[in-house]
Amino acid sequence: xxxxxxxxxxxxxxxxxxxxxxxxxxxxxxxxxxxxxxxxxxxxxxxxxxxxxxxxxxxxxxxxxxxxxxxxxxxxxxxxxxxxxxxxxxxxxxxxxxxxxxxxxxxxxxxxxxxxxx
Numbered sequence: 604x605x606x607x608x609x610x611x612x613x614x615x616x617x618x619x620x621x622x623x624x625x626x627x628x629x630x631x632x633x634x635x636x637x638x639x640x641x642x643x644x645x646x647x648x649x650x651x652x653x654x655x656x657x658x659x660x661x662x663x664x665x666x667x668x669x670x671x672x673x674x675x676x677x678x679x680x681x682x683x684x685x686x687x688x689x690x691x692x693x694x695x696x697x698x699x700x701x702x703x704x705x706x707x708x709x710x711x712x713x714x715x716x717x718x719x720x721x
Contacts, residue, residue, distance in 0.1 A: 610708050611678060612640030618699070621669070621690035621718035628692075630718065633685045638678035643706050646675040650701035650713070667700045668692045669716045692720025 615636040624630040647664050649655040654666050663672040670689040678684060692698055699717040 609641030609680070610710070611638050611643030611645075611680075611706060613638050613643075613645070613678065613704075615686065615704070615714070617712075618715035618717050619686070619688050621688055621716065623719045623721050624690050624692050625721050626692055626695065630690045632688045632690065634688065635683055636676075636678070636686050637683040638680060640680065642677070642679045643708060644675075644677045645707075646705050647671055647714075648703045648705060650703055664702070666702070666716075668694075668698050668718065668720065669700055671702070671716065688716055690716075690718040692718060695720045 613636055616634055619634050621630050621632050649664065649666050658664060662674060663670055664674045668691055672687045676684050697719055699715055702714045702716065703711050704714055705711040
């Protein structure tokens with residue numbers, strides 16, 4: 604008989620929409636991530652390897668005009684954490700980046716962050 608834990612079931616809005624920001628300005632948004640399943644560890648990765656290789660901060664991910672904190676977290680069953688996204692547009696128009704949220708149970712889901720630079 605092998606031990607088996609219930610998989611995490613997280614609820615995080617997708618896409619994480621940072622609305623609008625003026626060029627050179629910044630909008631900070633918080634997105635609540637709730638775990639309705641078993642305990643689990645999570646980590647955000649960039650969809651493209653070249654973006655992942657550019658990461659210098661341990662606690663956050665910088666991709667395009669977005670900064671996501673925390674990049675890694677552990678959620679016990681029934682607990683929640685806020686994922687903070689800072690949107691600092693570098694160009695005009697609709698901006699979007701793709702992320703992967705990987706879980707320590709070998710599963711992953713695709714997420715998007717987006718916003719509009721004015």
